[in-house]
Amino acid sequence: MVNPIGCNKFAAHFTKHLNIMIIVPVKEGENIERALKKFKRKFEKTGVIKELRTRQAFKKPSEKKRDVVKRAKYIQQLQQSEE
Numbered sequence: 001m002v003n004p005i006g007c008n009k010f011a012a013h014f015t016k017h018l019n020i021m022i023i024v025p026v027k028e029g030e031n032i033e034r035a036l037k038k039f040k041r042k043f044e045k046t047g048v049i050k051e052l053r054t055r056q057a058f059k060k061p062s063e064k065k066r067d068v069v070k071r072a073k074y075i076q077q078l079q080q081s082e083e
Helices: 007-018 032-046 048-055 061-082
Strands: none
Touching: 032 048
């Protein structure tokens, strides 16, 4: 069933990400804290949380462009200050 708002496309996008399985091999006698740290690092690299946060609110393309330019200026200032 296709929703007129486009939720079907939204759901299809996230079901694609839900099929990802994170596997953390735990060695014999390895600390559980270390395994959790590995899991968190791998989960963060998938970018699921970051994507969810960006999808919570609509951002106009002009705002996105402005943010990109602002970040580029900031990085350029950092590089110039190092020299």
